[in-house]
Amino acid sequence: MTGVALPTITAIRVDTNETIEVFQTENGRWQTFGDVLIVGDLIPGDPPIFVPDTISPVPTPSPDPVPTPEPTPTPTPTDPNVPTPTPTPIGDNLAPIAVDDQVTAVAGQTVIFNVLENDIDPDNNSGEGTTTQTLSISQFGSAVNGNLEVNRDSGVFVYQANLDFSGLEVIPYTASDGQTTSNLANVFITVLPSNVITVEGAGFGTDGDDSILGSQTTADSINGLGGSDTIFGQGGADILSGNEGDDLLFGNQDNDTLAGNQGNDCLYGGQNADLILGQEGNDQAYGNKGEDTLFGSEGQDCLYGGQGSDCLRGGIDSDRLFGDKDSDVLLGDAGNDSVYGGEGEDFIFGNEGSDSLLGDAGADTIYGGTGSDSLLGGDDVDQLSGEVGDDFIFGGLGADTLTGGSGSDTFVVAEGTGGPSIEDADIVVDFEVGSDRIGLADGLSFDDLGISQSSENAGDTIIRVGTDGEFLAVLLGIDSNSLTESNFVGVNVPPTPTPTPDPTPTPTPDPTPTPTPDP
Structure with a gap:
């Protein structure tokens, strides 16, 4: 396997052109090729992922500042991904659709923008089609923290924030095509303090x-x-x-x-x-x-x-x-x-x-690394590997593959996570009797289980609910006669780690x- 490295850059953006030198791996270790050496983490997987040890700080601009131009704030373009509301038909005419606007201004200075530029006339009669009819402003709110002038026909707003104001000014408005009125939209004007520094370059x-x-x-x-x-x-x-x-x-x-x-x-x-x-x-x-x-x-x-x-x-x-x-x-x-x-x-x-x-959600690949980790697959068919340490491994929904690695690991099963055929069960790759345990979650008990082997899976242990219920797990290379109640333990699945x-x-x-x- 080979990789690439920039001699002076430690983070490489995808789909960019850079002059590179080549290095390679040998026996799972990163080696130099020529005069290049990369030091970092080789993350397991297929293919492996290489992550450098550090990412260099972003270079700061030269301390020779460029003269600051006069402030000329301009409207912030409307996000093209804002969802378009469904037009409401009124008679033979569809109501226009007003879309929110985002504008940046500086306190005490005037900013001019047109709120109709991103609004929509579903009948295509806003000047873009075969007719000459255009949208206009039907109603608009007043400015609380500044002065506002509106040209209803053109849709041009002229806004000047009070000199002592900074923050968010919101001005509602509706548009008209001459027959019907649009939904209510808002102009969000972010007003920066009057001492704002404007930069170009x-x-x-x-x-x-x-x-x-x-x-x-x-x-x-x-x-x-x-x-x-x-x-x-x-x-x-x-x-x-x-x-x-x-x-x-x-x-x-x-x-x-x-x-x-x-x-x-x-x-x-x-x-x-x-x-x-x-x-x-x-x-x-x-x-x-x-x-x-x-x-x-x-x-x-x-x-x-x-x-x-x-x-x-x-x-x-x-x-x-x-x-x-x-x-x-x-x-x-x-x-x-x-x-x-x-x-x-x-x-x-x-x-x-x-x-x-x-x-x-999704078919995920999860590695714990060192330490006692909790691995939760969630939905779909996941690959979970605890690696080093005493790990807690729960595939969740889907036919997951669970590998504990070194340490005393707990492989978790729960009713409702398997299925009617053995193909729906989780595969436990390296269960060790006496070291690892099967965790029973959501009230599942040892007496609820059916533990067996079959000619189709000779040498493996099959765990299911009862003798004919859903298949939960297959322990590869384990004799079912070697398992007792002491190899099972009741567990609580840890809360979902949502970093809010x-x-x-x-x-x-x-x-x-x-x-x-x-x-």
């Missing part, structure tokens, strides 16, 4: 608490420096570094790189494939959309993959990892970690410490987070 914060707004079109490189900063990348493939303090970073559009650095930071990738590094402190990281890479590093971190096939690595200390949608790779690393695969066919590796690992952060991550509304700084 490269820029810096100060030693205090800053609000920094990147460009809508360029790839920005922003370093918050000291203080607890709020940095909003907007458009372009941005590099955002919080540096000191408890920072709040938003990548938003494109493939962004976010680094919290010191402090307890909160990092949102937004759309596309982002690289998010918590680094020091107890951080919260959210990939949101796209195939993201999240690395907590030091501290007790909480990592959420969101949509897309993500890679999450906890790092040092006890972390909480949540893959969420799609097929993810989740690595607990050091510490007693809680890892939750969510939907999709996930690969989960607890590594060091006594970890709590749950595959949930406290407090609930902000800002709202979903799906595109926008910063809401304190006044």
Whole structure:
């Protein structure tokens, strides 16, 4: 098996072009080929997964700042993935559909935007079809924290927030096609403080608490420096570094790189494939959309993959990892970690410490690593391996394959997790009489079981409910006569490890987070 490594880069993004040198493995160990050496973890599997020992911090911008341009905030584009409501027919005419808008503004400055640009006329008579009829504003609410002027015919809003206000301004409105009125929609205007720093290209914060707004079109490189900063990348493939303090970073559009650095930071990738590094402190990281890479590093971190096939690595200390949608790779690393695969066919590796690992939906592959781990397969056909330590292994629904590894392991069965044929039973690969035990969950007792062997499974022990009930497990290579009641124990299945952060991550509304700084 061969792998690739960059001589100066420790994390390689998928589907990018890099100049590489080749190295190879020999007898299961990573070896150099030429002058290249890679040190890290070789995660078991087919094929194995190689994870470097460290991910280097994101380089910060040069300390020679670029002059800050005059603030020219622009509207945040509407998320194209916002679900479209079903139009309601009224007579021969379908009512228009108004869609929420997201806008970023600066206190004391004017921002101009058109709320009708993303609204829909199902009859195709909004100027895009064969007729000339256009949508217009039917009704709108007033601005509470600023001045608002509205051109009903064009849909243009002119908004200026009060100089002393920062936060979220919400303005409702409805649209009309001349015959019928739309649903109620909202304009969410995130107002940044009047002292916001705007950046186009490269820029810096100060030693205090800053609000920094990147460009809508360029790839920005922003370093918050000291203080607890709020940095909003907007458009372009941005590099955002919080540096000191408890920072709040938003990548938003494109493939962004976010680094919290010191402090307890909160990092949102937004759309596309982002690289998010918590680094020091107890951080919260959210990939949101796209195939993201999240690395907590030091501290007790909480990592959420969101949509897309993500890679999450906890790092040092006890972390909480949540893959969420799609097929993810989740690595607990050091510490007693809680890892939750969510939907999709996930690969989960607890590594060091006594970890709590749950595959949930999808055909998952779970390795405990060292320590006394709890492995829960969840739904579908899962592969569970405790490896080193005294592990608790429960396949859940589906015909799962359970391997204990070294240590005194407990293989759990429960009524309702098997099926009417032996193909529905879990396969226990390496049960050891006298060392391992069969755990009976959900009130199942030894007297409820039927333990037997058959000519079709000579040499293996079959465990089912009664003599003709559902098949629960097959113990490979075990003589049924060697089992007694002492090899079974009643157990409680541990609670599902769902790493829900406290407090609930902000800002709202979903799906595109926008910063809401304190006044």
